[in-house]
Amino acid sequence: MSQENQAPEHSCSEHMGIFTIPGELPLQGAYRDMCYEPVRGNIWTASEGIYRTIFLEGRSSVIAFDTFGTPGTARAYAGAMNRVFPRKPIETIVYSHEHLDHTGYASDLAPEARIIAHEYADAVVKGRQSDGQKPADEVWSGERTGYEIDGCSFELIYPGPTHGDGNVAAYFPQHKTLFMVDTVADGAGYTTLMDWHLTHYVPVMKRFLSLDWDLFVPGHFWALSRQRFIEILDYWDRLSEFAQKAIIDGVDPHDWDGLNRYTDEHLGPLYRNEFRYGEYAAMNLYRYMQEHLTGGWGIEGNLKPDLSPL
Amino acid sequence: MIENRGMFTLDAAEAYLAAEPDLQVEALSDRLYTVSDGTIRTVFVAADTGTIAFDTFGTPGRARAYRRAIEAAVPGKPVHTIIYSHDHLDHAGFADDLAPQAEIIADDLCARVVKARGAQGQLQPTRVLSGPAHDLSIDGVSFRLLNPGPTHGSGNLAAWFEDEKVLFSSDTILANARYGFMPDYHFRNFVPFMRGFLELDWERFVPGRYELTDRAGFERGCDFIEAVMTECQNAFQSFVPIWLYEPMQAYVGDALRERFGDLDGFDGHIGQMAIRVVHHYLMGGWGLEDTPEPRALLADEVPL
Numbered sequence: 001m002s003q004e005n006q007a008p009e010h011s012c013s014e015h016m017g018i019f020t021i022p023g024e025l026p027l028q029g030a031y032r033d034m035c036y037e038p039v040r041g042n043i044w045t046a047s048e049g050i051y052r053t054i055f056l057e058g059r060s061s062v063i064a065f066d067t068f069g070t071p072g073t074a075r076a077y078a079g080a081m082n083r084v085f086p087r088k089p090i091e092t093i094v095y096s097h098e099h100l101d102h103t104g105y106a107s108d109l110a111p112e113a114r115i116i117a118h119e120y121a122d123a124v125v126k127g128r129q130s131d132g133q134k135p136a137d138e139v140w141s142g143e144r145t146g147y148e149i150d151g152c153s154f155e156l157i158y159p160g161p162t163h164g165d166g167n168v169a170a171y172f173p174q175h176k177t178l179f180m181v182d183t184v185a186d187g188a189g190y191t192t193l194m195d196w197h198l199t200h201y202v203p204v205m206k207r208f209l210s211l212d213w214d215l216f217v218p219g220h221f222w223a224l225s226r227q228r229f230i231e232i233l234d235y236w237d238r239l240s241e242f243a244q245k246a247i248i249d250g251v252d253p254h255d256w257d258g259l260n261r262y263t264d265e266h267l268g269p270l271y272r273n274e275f276r277y278g279e280y281a282a283m284n285l286y287r288y289m290q291e292h293l294t295g296g297w298g299i300e301g302n303l304k305p306d307l308s309p310l
Numbered sequence: 311m312i313e314n315r316g317m318f319t320l321d322a323a324e325a326y327l328a329a330e331p332d333l334q335v336e337a338l339s340d341r342l343y344t345v346s347d348g349t350i351r352t353v354f355v356a357a358d359t360g361t362i363a364f365d366t367f368g369t370p371g372r373a374r375a376y377r378r379a380i381e382a383a384v385p386g387k388p389v390h391t392i393i394y395s396h397d398h399l400d401h402a403g404f405a406d407d408l409a410p411q412a413e414i415i416a417d418d419l420c421a422r423v424v425k426a427r428g429a430q431g432q433l434q435p436t437r438v439l440s441g442p443a444h445d446l447s448i449d450g451v452s453f454r455l456l457n458p459g460p461t462h463g464s465g466n467l468a469a470w471f472e473d474e475k476v477l478f479s480s481d482t483i484l485a486n487a488r489y490g491f492m493p494d495y496h497f498r499n500f501v502p503f504m505r506g507f508l509e510l511d512w513e514r515f516v517p518g519r520y521e522l523t524d525r526a527g528f529e530r531g532c533d534f535i536e537a538v539m540t541e542c543q544n545a546f547q548s549f550v551p552i553w554l555y556e557p558m559q560a561y562v563g564d565a566l567r568e569r570f571g572d573l574d575g576f577d578g579h580i581g582q583m584a585i586r587v588v589h590h591y592l593m594g595g596w597g598l599e600d601t602p603e604p605r606a607l608l609a610d611e612v613p614l
Contacts, residue, residue, distance in 0.1 A: 018498075018594050021543040028547075069592070100594035120607060127601035130594050165597055165607055191553060192491050194589045195596040199317075199427075244318055248326045254490035256555075256578060279554065283491070283585075290493045292317045293368065294398035295427050297494040298464050298597060299419075299608045302426035 014071045015107055015132025017100050030072045034080040040175040042152060045217055046080050048073055051102065052220055054170070054179050055081050058150030061091035065170060065179065066219075067109040069101035071132060074108035092116065092149055094156070095136065096181035097167035098124040099195070102219060106134040114138060116147070118158050121166025144310070160204040160305030161197035169208065176212060181219030184232045187275025190220070193287040199296035202236050203307045210309030221275075235271065242266060243288030253289040256282075313370045314406055314431025316399045330371040333379040339474040341451065344516050345379050347372055350401060353469070353478045353516055354380055357449035360390035364469065364478065365518075366408045368400035370431060373407035391415065391448055393455070394435060395480035396463035397423040398494070401518060405433040413437055415446075417457050420465025422612040438614060439467075458503040460496035460599035464606070470510050477507055480518030483531035486574035488520060491582045497590045498600040501536045505529075520574075534570050538580070541565040542588040552592065558584040 012019075014028035032048040039045050042057040048068070056063040062081050067074045081090060090110035095103040095117040103125075106115055117125065117136035126135045146155045155171040162183050169180035182190075183205055189196075209230070216224045224232070246253075251262045263282040264272075271277050296302040313327040335345045341356040350372075352365040361380050366373045380389060389409035394402040394416040402424075405414055416424070416435035424432055444455045454470045461482050468479035483504055508529060515528040523531070545561040546552055559581025570576060590600070598607045 017591065019543055019547070019591055021540060021547070023547075025547050027549060030549075098594070099592075101592045104594060123607060124598055124601070127598045127603065127605075128594055129602060133594070164593075191585055191589070194586075194593060241320060244320045244323060248320070248323055254488060254579065254582070256582060283555075286491060290491075293400045294463070294493060295317055295403065295423075295429050295432075298599065299423060299426060299606055299612060300597065302423055303608060303611060304426070304428075 015105060017104055017132060018128070018130050028070050028072065030070065032073050032076050034073075034076045036080045036084060039217065039223070040177050040215065041172070043172060043175060043177060044084060045223070046077055047221075048076065050220060052218060052222075053077075053096075053102070053181070054217055056152045056154070057085055058088065058091075058152050060088060061150050062088045063092040063094065063149055063152055064090050064109065064113070065094045066096050066102045066181065067093065067105045069104055071105050071108040074105035078109050094170065095121050095125075095166075096170075096179075096219065097121050097164035098128070099164050099182070100130055100133060102181055103133065104130060105132045107132045116140070116156075118156070118166030118168050120158075121164070121168075124165045143306070157208075157310060159207045159310065160200060160307075161300040161303055162201055162204055163196045165300065171211060171213065173212060175215075177215045177217065178208060178211065178213040179217040180208075183218070184216065184224065184229050185218040185220045186222060186224060186228065186232065188271065188277045188280040189236070189284045191280055192283045196287070197296065197301045198240075198288065198291045199301055200303075200305055200307070202233050204305055205233055207307065207310045235274075238270075239267075239284055239288050240291070243285055244292055246285060246289055247292060251289070253286045253293070259286055314404060316369075316403050316429050316431055327369045328371045329369070330375040330378075333372075333375050335379050335383050337383075338476055338514065338516075339471075342471055342474050342476060343383055344522065345376065346520075347375070349519055351517060351519055352395070352401070352480070353476075354383075354389075355451050355453070355471075356384040356387055357391075357451045359387065359449055361387045362391040362393065362448055362451060363389045363408065363412075364393045365395050365401045365480065366392065366404045368403055370404050370407040373404035377408050393467065393469070394420055394424070394465075395469075395478075395518060396420055396466040397427070398463050398481070399429055399432060401480055402432065403429060404431040406431045415439065415455075417465030417467050418614070419606050419609060420463075420467070421614055422606075422609055423464040425614065426612045456507070458506050459499055460604045461500050461503050462495050468507060470507075470512060472511065475511060475513040476516060477510065477512040477514070477528075478516040479504075479507065482517070483515070483528050483535070484517050484519055485515075485521045485523035485527050485531070487534065487570065487579050487583075488575035489579055489583050492586045495586070496596070496599040496604070497539065497587065498595050498602070499604060501532050501539070504532050504535075534566075534573065537566055537569065538562060538583050538587050539590070542584055543591055545584065546588055546591055552585075552588045555581050555585060558588060
């Protein structure tokens with residue numbers, strides 16, 4: 001357990017991530033039912049209803065992408081894979097990116113597994129020292145790399161800054177399937193687009209349209225068609241313009257009631273029926289307003305990435 | 311478009327960018343002043359022959375209004391030095407409109423972000439500082455610039471005016487609760503870094519927004535952020551649906567109203583703060599800035 005994150009009086013029996021409050025932290029160990037289903041070929045997907053990931057059936061083992069976000073859900077994920085492939089242990093974990101809610105608990109999922117991550121994700125994992133999150137055993141660099149593991153073929157692609165650090169897609173050209181976490185998902189985006197690098201986000205994501213796929217598996221909720229992927233990116237493009245108009249119209253992004261009124265008046269006619277519109281459209285607009293008011297955030301939010309086709 | 315546009319791409323932004331509001335100037339000593347447009351706040355110093363301006367305000371029009379306010383307060387002392395408190399355009403985006411010939415001083419990381427961004431109107435710093443503390447003496451004025459580590463934005467510099475017993479730190483601690491969703495805050499070390507400023511001898515605190523406060527108000531601001539961070543963890547572990555505004559506002563607001571409900575803006579902002587802060591614990595912080603030994607990922611990709 002990381003000394004940095006361990007309160008002296010801490011009595012939590014689970015890995016505790018970066019929590020600092022004392023006590024048992026009941027959420028950490030809570031069990032969640034996990035649903036799972038085949039996708040295409042040797043690709044399977046698992047979800048507890050909100051988060052989603054994929055796992056691959058190898059010849060003698062399972063390759064798990066991500067870990068879910070608590071010790072309890074990591075164990076439920078391991079149980080799901082064991083139920084589907086009872087004689088095949090999890091020998092490999094691939095990190096989509098470094099956030100704890102997706103990759104925070106390899107220690108609970110499969111502590112002996114070999115972990116693969118992009119170098120940017122691994123740098124943050126090592127720096128964070130979060131209890132339960134393990135650094136990578138194999139780090140890769142650059143934009144693309146191919147893997148052949150236990151009979152499973154896939155490519156990992158880092159398209160440029162999108163969300164978090166070292167966020168990579170898994171591309172299965174033989175199955176025309178793309179998996180990427182916390183970038184495109186159906187409906188309005190999640191809250192205020194936490195740790196998204198918005199300045200070049202849409203053009204970076206559009207690079208994937210140069211690849212041959214027709215099924216996109218996101219890190220939340222359900223799979224999308226290629227057309228729906230394009231429509232979601234169009235939402236973000238239009239939101240950038242709406243945000244500028246909101247600033248021009250004198251909306252204070254910190255005025256929650258005023259922001260909601262403006263959102264409902266201007267985005268509502270176009271997007272009111274979208275999934276989670278009522279929960280998040282105003283927060284989405286807020287984040288894009290900040291992008292125009294403050295500029296992109298940090299180095300990741302301002303680097304000018306390669307936008308050529310992949 | 312005639313005006314420098316920052317990050318705006320719509321031509322319709324012209325009028326917003328050009329508007330020149332009246333700014334309110336208040337003298338903090340015979341040479342140190344604070345100035346605000348009602349939301350954003352900064353400081354400037356009348357040096358022997360010219361003016362040292364911290365920041366630029368967030369549009370070309372506001373930058374020009376800032377210049378006029380300085381000229382009215384200290385006539386005959388044009389701005390010869392600009393110091394960027396941090397990289398964000400709403401504070402430091404328009405040196406080109408404030409004083410295009412001025413020397414611009416900024417932290418190393420701030421300068422790299424400014425260069426990577428390339429926003430129209432935000433000029434590149436001409437003097438870059440690295441490290442946590444710098445005693446500067448410019449045109450007869452002495453003060454210390456401090457960067458304790460990531461707090462808000464990139465390369466955020468506080469300024470300590472020892473003679474005036476004044477501390478200026480932009481978009482960190484506020485005198486009220488109007489933090490909104492706390493954009494680009496780095497929470498891992500925020501409170502200890504801010505409390506570090508209490509080791510210095512100062513009596514008045516000038517924040518980057520809204521009203522001034524004193525040492526006790528600053529310390530209470532640190533207590534408030536710390537309490538929000540604790541209650542967000544409690545909400546998380548109490549199975550509050552952390553991704554929803556109303557439940558988070560209710561849980562954290564109810565927990566903290568007795569201690570901090572008198573802070574201006576508490577009820578309107580505590581839900582926004584809670585949504586942001588609880589995600590620090592969900593996700594683990596953002597980037598290397600939010601780690602026990604913070605630094606910036608990919609900074610070397612932007613050579614100065």
